[in-house]
Amino acid sequence: MERVDGNFRSIRLYLALKALKERDGFDYYTIQSFPGMGDYYAATCFAQSMMLNDGVPTATLSDFNTCLTSIMIMGLSKDPIYYGDLQHVDKKNNEIKIIGDGAVPPCLANEAGVSLAGHGIPTEGEAGGLSINLVCKSGKGVLARISRINGEFKIVVARCEVFQPDEKELDARRHECGIPFWPHAFVKVDGDIGALVENWNNEYGCLGYGEDLYDQIVEFGNLMGIEVVTF
Numbered sequence: 001m002e003r004v005d006g007n008f009r010s011i012r013l014y015l016a017l018k019a020l021k022e023r024d025g026f027d028y029y030t031i032q033s034f035p036g037m038g039d040y041y042a043a044t045c046f047a048q049s050m051m052l053n054d055g056v057p058t059a060t061l062s063d064f065n066t067c068l069t070s071i072m073i074m075g076l077s078k079d080p081i082y083y084g085d086l087q088h089v090d091k092k093n094n095e096i097k098i099i100g101d102g103a104v105p106p107c108l109a110n111e112a113g114v115s116l117a118g119h120g121i122p123t124e125g126e127a128g129g130l131s132i133n134l135v136c137k138s139g140k141g142v143l144a145r146i147s148r149i150n151g152e153f154k155i156v157v158a159r160c161e162v163f164q165p166d167e168k169e170l171d172a173r174r175h176e177c178g179i180p181f182w183p184h185a186f187v188k189v190d191g192d193i194g195a196l197v198e199n200w201n202n203e204y205g206c207l208g209y210g211e212d213l214y215d216q217i218v219e220f221g222n223l224m225g226i227e228v229v230t231f
Contacts, residue, residue: 006119009127010045010046013044013046017029018051028057028067029056029067030066031059031060033045033125034061038127040127043125044125045129053080072144073206077209078209080105080107082098082183083100083207084185085099086204091194094188095189097186098136098207099177101182102182106132109136110136110137110138116130117133120182121179134183136162136185138164139161141159141161141213142158142208142214143157143158143208144156145200145201147201152227153226154228155217156199157229157231158189158214160187160188162187173186187205189231214230
């Protein structure tokens with residue numbers, strides 16, 4: 001019964017965010033998922049996934065820089081952003097595995113589709129709730145992030161390609177993190193992956209789809225007078 005209640009609360013939270021957006025005219029927002037909402041009401045994973053899927057730029061953990069990145073990428077790409085932890089970096093193969101805590105736009109699923117899962121991590125929200133289970137679709141795009149260093153904005157951007165591991169390996173690859181039912185993106189990055197990590201200043205990998213996105217982000221930074229670090 002407790003899990004059913006958590007599922008209902010996840011859906012209610014999504015509907016409440018939609019209503020607040022309309023009532024207050026929000027174009028974007030960031031939410032403090034835990035500690036807070038995820039401990040006392042429901043995990044925000046399902047609500048965040050659906051709001052991104054609806055085309056609303058957003059971020060979790062009150063992370064304003066990820067929110068700014070979300071606004072930038074979703075303003076330039078036909079697909080919404082996916083942001084998750086840079087959970088594993090393979091410098092030998094220039095690969096990064098991005099794993100979000102149950103929040104990902106369902107429209108980014110590969111051909112295997114989407115399913116729902118329980119949130120699963122009591123240290124990131126004891127109230128539980130729904131999360132999204134999928135592997136991100138293949139495609140070319142970018143890893144990008146807006147940050148602020150000593151009060152000055154900076155954009156880090158690298159070309160990348162989202163790929164699908166061999167079907168025989170996929171299950172094992174998803175179990176490597178210990179949470180196979182959370183969304184995964186398998187990404188191969190162009191350029192010096194060590195230098196990219198050195199310039200990254202946050203746990204989240206911000207993934208955008210679109211072959212032209214790299215040049216558009218570079219041009220956006222130049223127009224805005226923002227330093228752009230490219231790879």
